[in-house]
Amino acid sequence: MLKTPDWGMMIVFYFFLGGIAGGSYFTAAIADNFGGPRDRQVIRLGYWLSLPLVLICGILLIADLGVPARFLNMLFTFKFWDPMSIGAWMVGVFGLFSFLSCVLSLSSSEAMVTLRRKVSLVGTLAGFFLASYTGVLLSATALPFWSEARLMGALFLASGASTGMAAISLLLFLSGGSTGEAWGKVKRADRYSMILELVILAVFLGLLGSAAAPIIQGQFAPLFWGGLVVAGLVVPLVLDFVGSKAKTLVALSAILVLAGGFILRYVLLMSIQA
Amino acid sequence: MARTLAMFTDISLCIGCRACQVACKQWNELPMEDPEWTGTYQNHAHFTDKTYRLVRFVEKPQADGRLQWDLMSDVCKHCAQAGCLEACPTGAIYRTEYGTVNINQDACNGCRYCVSSCPFGVVAFNHDTGRASKCTFCNDRIHNGLGPACAKACPTESIQFGFRDELVAKAEKRVAKLKEMGYKEARLYGAxxxxxxxxxxxxxxxLDKPGTYNLPDKPKLPQRNVFVDSLLSVGSAVLVGLGAIVAFRERGQGKGGGDNA
Incomplete structure (x- = not known):
């Protein structure tokens, strides 16, 4: 009889916020390197959102250990093939890049902007890692529901991207920056991510087959189908196509995407843990 | 590395006395737990952080209406490729010079990744200490010339302790003999x-298929998935990145021109 690790809500929140942190960072970094002057607010919001989130991530991980000081035990070992080991290190590495990008975004001198772009290109890799490794971590266990399908990491990455972009979009709306062209770009990037997420999710469920039972049937099924697939992905995509002119609708769809990202982590983690 | 030590549990000799289970508790100073009703004489249902040896009482109804018991004393397998050991981010789970797998309690930080990485559901989380625990192969005893407490206590030599190569040779003879005696499903597991x-x-x-005793037919190393999953994550990252580049790209303008963010 296999055992589950008893990971609770702290880890659900960590997976969720880590995805947003990674997603918002690499969105900002891509806007920084490939966008134009009008994307300035997206860039700043993305960097500055990732920093507090990755800090919260670190706190959640440490708090989950029960005795906080024991997180130091992880720092005596580096196993590149072990998601738990490399992940713990990369939270720190990503935090460093996030911090650097934030500091560099305060200056508008030519040299600093150039440096920031270069830093963020490398940081993007850390962002991609942070958003996806938690999925790979789950799939490298003995539990069939987590390990039978090979797309958990890819799914988490797409979800991290869609929630990160939705978070930026929502912040743009709240800060009154929802008028410019940049908002349209974020929404467009978010749309691509959501479509990718839906496709990966479908293939993922197909690969899992009967092992998907914990989420496609039973008490977690309504949350999975209703909360994630319909409300968290399909409705925002429809809203995006139909009502993209109404700002409040776009903000609503961003909230739905964020809720869907949370539900994804919640059902994947909690459905097989007592 | 010293010669690999092993435990060979021959369930055809087990009488279900649970001396192994008790000896394990005593030697390792494991406190008692509330008994649980499992539907058979078996207690507990599974390994816990306080139960490292567990006699499984498998009831098999026969064609003539009688009940046959398969008694199987289960324990940590001390795998040569151990999922728990590979998963451990602190190096607390280590291999001894005798080939056994042990948890250094002081180094364990309680992340619980090993718990879900054991293909046999052996490793358990101890909520009192906040650390993972499992059978130690009586690490203190084997380093002092003694066999594990369970093997020592077994009155029928159902649990044997010794050098692995010698035990495997012995086990192969035993399984051949049992087959000769008509136990068609007799087989070695893990040799x-x-x-x-x-x-x-x-x-x-x-004496039967592994599933009868709650064992997987073909246990697999969980870390086998890391490489492919990582590659597919990279693929996903490339697609997400391309999508974002397409969305943010400034048409008709050089890369990064004129930004004074």
Whole structure:
């Protein structure tokens, strides 16, 4: 009889916020390197959102250990093939890049902007890692529901991207920056991510087959189908196509995407843990 | 590395006395737990952080209406390729010079990744200490010339302790004899070091299919998934990145021109 690790809500929140942190960072970094002057607010919001989130991530991980000081035990070992080991290190590495990008975004001198772009290109890799490794971590266990399908990491990455972009979009709306062209770009990037997420999710469920039972049937099924697939992905995509002119609708769809990202982590983690 | 030590549990000799279970508790100073009703004489249902040896009482109804018991004393397998050991981010789970797998309690930080990485559901989380625990192969005893407490206590030599190569040879003779005696399903579980997580250092002689005793037919190393999953994550990252580049790209303008953010 296999055992589950008893990971609770702290880890659900960590997976969720880590995805947003990674997603918002690499969105900002891509806007920084490939966008134009009008994307300035997206860039700043993305960097500055990732920093507090990755800090919260670190706190959640440490708090989950029960005795906080024991997180130091992880720092005596580096196993590149072990998601738990490399992940713990990369939270720190990503935090460093996030911090650097934030500091560099305060200056508008030519040299600093150039440096920031270069830093963020490398940081993007850390962002991609942070958003996806938690999925790979789950799939490298003995539990069939987590390990039978090979797309958990890819799914988490797409979800991290869609929630990160939705978070930026929502912040743009709240800060009154929802008028410019940049908002349209974020929404467009978010749309691509959501479509990718839906496709990966479908293939993922197909690969899992009967092992998907914990989420496609039973008490977690309504949350999975209703909360994630319909409300968290399909409705925002429809809203995006139909009502993209109404700002409040776009903000609503961003909230739905964020809720869907949370539900994804919640059902994947909690459905097989007592 | 010293010669690999092993435990060989021959379930055809087990009488279900649970001396092994008790000896384990006593030697390792494991407190008692509330008994649980499992539907059979078996207690507990599974390994816990306080139960490292567990006698399984498998009831098999026969064609003539009688009940046959298969008694199987289960334990940590001390895999040559151990999922728990690979998963441990602190290096607390280590391999001893005798080939056994042990948890250094002081180094464990309680992340619980090993718990879900054991293909046999052996490793358990101790909520009192906040650390993972499992059978130690009586690490203190084997380093002082003694066999594990369970093997020492077994009155029928159902649990045997010794050098792995010698025990495997013995086990192969025993399984051949049982087959001769008409036990068609008799088989060794984990003795083969080519095809079984590199071989289990606690291996078994079973009288039926592994599933009968809650064992997987083919245990697999969880970390086998890391490489492919990582590659697919990279693929996903490339697609997400391309999508974002397409969305943010400034048409008709050089890359990064004129930004004074």
């Amino acid at each position: 083969d070091s080519n095809d079984f997580l590199g071989g289990l250092n606690a291996f078994f002689l079973l």
